[in-house]
Amino acid sequence: MTNDLFPISFTCDYNEGAHPDILRRLLETNLQQEPGYGCDRFTQSAITKIRQAIACPNADVVFMVGGTQTNATVIDGLLPRYGAVIAVSTGHIAVHEAGAIEHTGHKVIPLTHHDGKMHADELRNYLVRFFADDTWQHMANPKMVYLSFPTEYGTIYSRCELEEIHAVCQEYGLLLFVDGARLGYGLSSPEADIDLPTLAHLCDVFYIGGTKVGALCGEAVVFPKGNAPQPLLTIVKQHGALLAKGRLLGIQFDTLFTDNLYFRISRHAIDMAMKLQQLFLDKQIPLFILSPTNQQFPILTDDQRKRLDGKVLYEVWENLTDGRTVTRFATSWATPIEHIRLLAEVL
């Protein structure tokens, strides 16, 4: 084994560029003149294909560049000024977006998480108590629930769990927003019992992540019932989220939704993740969570970490009090099976 092959990285799912089909398409169309701001033909084609894929012919679809931008724009675009959004305490908007949601003026109300997930009954309890309180008008008013699919811990909601949360939202007049930064990896999991049309049916807005699933950048925001806030272009631009060369996003999603590319590459990442999981289990390395998606959380000893040093990169998730370390290994559309083999050798 030569050292030329190292280091290899499992740090995250955005370590590489884009799927080669996307780059090829960028090259082919490069000098075609198109209008800006999403009025180009690629974007229109991508919208058509996404509507088909979610079985919502009247859906509004708009493309943005990255996750935090998308979360802030969607939440602020849909909430009334006084509205708050409920998320689990580990939710991306609650922790890792530098206060971008509060920056737009909205409180993020944290609920307890269970392996990264929200429980419908705890959501209901919160809302029951909120509205039973005589002083509720003195509190930030919950108007939206934010979930991630998959969650920060790689876990996914079952159809039944989503239906329950959706029902609570309906009952209390809250919008349901699903952050799908890694949606492909969630829906391609062997544990997943929903598909895109089902997801679209069960929420008010969600996005199909591109940045982590094969694109250079880009998230496709979907309002399944044609329920985007209007004037949408103004709202998106006000948040700095309107790309001049919208074609860059249009071409990428048009390619990802041609010949099922988005799910084909997602499944590859899941295959690699399952091999990774098996590898850890084979090596008697305990897993912090038994994640069914592309993020795996092995608990490593110092000794094991030293062996990986300089050869295999990964993310430190949490230091345990016994000296061991919870780590995160992420696969992606780009992970070669060779990397799994190399990791096995090093371990």
Next chain:
Amino acid sequence: MTNDLFPISFTCDYNEGAHPDILRRLLETNLQQEPGYGCDRFTQSAITKIRQAIACPNADVVFMVGGTQTNATVIDGLLPRYGAVIAVSTGHIAVHEAGAIEHTGHKVIPLTHHDGKMHADELRNYLVRFFADDTWQHMANPKMVYLSFPTEYGTIYSRCELEEIHAVCQEYGLLLFVDGARLGYGLSSPEADIDLPTLAHLCDVFYIGGTKVGALCGEAVVFPKGNAPQPLLTIVKQHGALLAKGRLLGIQFDTLFTDNLYFRISRHAIDMAMKLQQLFLDKQIPLFILSPTNQQFPILTDDQRKRLDGKVLYEVWENLTDGRTVTRFATSWATPIEHIRLLAEVL
């Protein structure tokens, strides 16, 4: 002349993809694993090259995706909460950014424009009167001046004009921010008497536009004196302006600042614009403004517009009361000389 060649578009300078060198570089580096958020080697290399190009070895450089996002992040990142920014009434932030600056809480104070430019003496007059007013504490406090180079009308500031504005800013404790969305086209104008290092010397922050000058997307924000607000990554992320795959921006600017590509392609756009200008003058078509950069503003009659119909695209700028129309024709790094020839034939 076959109709296959039409329509051709002079609508704006972001009708095409990216300079081929950029696409080639994206392909070459595609599977190289790099960390996210601008910690990749391409971004670091781009920063080094930009520091050299502006002759500021200690400059802070950060890449963002688009213009409005950049303006909002820079202005909100540098201003105190109560600070306002002064711009001419036609400034991009004053008119065409959907209120994105006010969305971050800051007033845009409009001054009269002169062919898109601010006059230093009018700026001084405003500030003299502001601080002479006993009630100044009841007014939004001007803490920054925003200019575009070139302006919305394609005009550029002379070195002397910039020095005067800079001096007023220094005297009154205002930051000077130069929006360089089309900076290459401004600095490459035959009328320009400043270069990048001079610009860097005369302002507190500026950006080098990529979206309109050869990139798929991207603006390089420069704080020449190492004076970026800190923690910069947090501030950028809070505004939704931090790209996960920072490499996309790094590779593009690294390429644009290799072998002077940025200015070579800018000069091409200017050459094409000057030919366009000459063409209009030859055809006795008056120009609304004698722009020295890549945007030209011919005043067309209905008859002339009919001839262009379906063949040549351009932007309507303003309807004159005499029935004629001020239009905008933009060239770019991508404009082929053939397009000028075709336009000449149609006119």
Next chain:
Amino acid sequence: MTNDLFPISFTCDYNEGAHPDILRRLLETNLQQEPGYGCDRFTQSAITKIRQAIACPNADVVFMVGGTQTNATVIDGLLPRYGAVIAVSTGHIAVHEAGAIEHTGHKVIPLTHHDGKMHADELRNYLVRFFADDTWQHMANPKMVYLSFPTEYGTIYSRCELEEIHAVCQEYGLLLFVDGARLGYGLSSPEADIDLPTLAHLCDVFYIGGTKVGALCGEAVVFPKGNAPQPLLTIVKQHGALLAKGRLLGIQFDTLFTDNLYFRISRHAIDMAMKLQQLFLDKQIPLFILSPTNQQFPILTDDQRKRLDGKVLYEVWENLTDGRTVTRFATSWATPIEHIRLLAEVL
């Protein structure tokens, strides 16, 4: 004439405390226990009386403490996040509120003023051009018109002028908001041809100023059609505008709207202002504007100003290039006729 009587002040209409009836009522009710946040009986009574005075039995009425707070809460409470408000360039929200409106995220679009007033045709022109512009979605979207009655220059709108502006608002879907910080003085002007019910009929929201018309503090915000944004208490509190001891505002407005006190004291201020105006005219002192309300704008020479020095206080409005000074003399509910006589003697 003894010096004990000096200095006297015409600086503004909030130089004194409150009308004695209000203080008396505060004393009488002081130990009566009442719930907070506007649920007290005084507030309820004040609401009933105001509904009668404006002939709108279903109006929503809410009390806030001061003008800037009220403007920011009303505008932010009614506008969508992307909405902008149109005001004349001299409007209070455009100049003298420290950017409080932009602080809530909304652009203030300035129109030319005519003695402080907006012209309906200029408003219409602005809106016609705005919506005719292909790029309107890239601009802050006007959703409200803000007027003051009377204006910063003491002028008032005629019924006809208000009807025209109202009609333009209706046509373009804009809300009409009338800042009535000095409403009593406007409606009590000899030139006024509207009354409270007419005003209520012609706008979507307005407020009846207390701070400048006899109260210690307080503005009564009226949504004539029961069209307050909901949940109103939450929205008001989110803006820091909900008073714990709402009784303080309730008692004051209950008193002001008992036995027509609000208009009786307003008329007194107007009577004093007309005497002031006559005094200046008699002394051949030119008036900058022939104001029909409680603010008068004499143009004084240095010599005249010296005579007033240390004896009579007023506000400097503007320095003219010929060395003279536009000044503002304000009367109020509290101005004693003796002060007019003293001023006459000094002049």
Next chain:
Amino acid sequence: MTNDLFPISFTCDYNEGAHPDILRRLLETNLQQEPGYGCDRFTQSAITKIRQAIACPNADVVFMVGGTQTNATVIDGLLPRYGAVIAVSTGHIAVHEAGAIEHTGHKVIPLTHHDGKMHADELRNYLVRFFADDTWQHMANPKMVYLSFPTEYGTIYSRCELEEIHAVCQEYGLLLFVDGARLGYGLSSPEADIDLPTLAHLCDVFYIGGTKVGALCGEAVVFPKGNAPQPLLTIVKQHGALLAKGRLLGIQFDTLFTDNLYFRISRHAIDMAMKLQQLFLDKQIPLFILSPTNQQFPILTDDQRKRLDGKVLYEVWENLTDGRTVTRFATSWATPIEHIRLLAEVL
């Protein structure tokens, strides 16, 4: 016992008007002409007296109208745009201010509370982990700690506890802000081991609550080290917190800080609260928390609540699962001993 005496209210500490000395002073000074916005002589006198009371001759002191307004203005005025504030999960800003802090763009980071209080070691743990996290720049950056004295549960910090929290703040560069809406009641508690100068020494900003301690409205914000953000008037006005008739606040605090009135009336409220506490203990009514200040939290049975019905008002705090109810009884400067006696009779 006649029914005329009922109902009596222990609902909160703002059920009455103001201390009679304040009303008398308002009457005496009513027609004295004074400038607005806190430039009046009463305000200046109040500032002088407060500086003496806290033993900080260079302190900045500014008066605002109410608590939420004060919290939002202070926090937003002192924090950088990206800064977050840490509070316990039951803190007023975290729960009962309708998201007013987030409305200004800042995240409120919740820590676990212990009878309403923050523990210094838990604060330190949070900060240690925050800055040890490689991804801290992706998170809202804690720059301030917010405490209440007394807390929502009536508890108070000991000198030692405050010193520890202060030390953690100093170590990590956080500002310490103490919400003193009920400060008088806290400092007058038999358990209190600090006084005003000590408090001023241990924090960066705090306020002396007037609304709940004898004033009609008003909070005195103190920056003990002369460290108010500048320009202070602009910042206060931008938040809608600048009162035109600043005299209303100046007169009240000038009166409250004359002859120690503020603490004399605070002590009365505490005396009444201790009698209330004794009464509950005598009647074998358990207390939810043994509060040393003016709020008492008896746990009542349905039977006991029925006896109070229509006669004695109080606030419902929390419904216990066993059917009993945690209630809050608040005393104030205005509570007559007669009310305690009447309550005893009813119980």
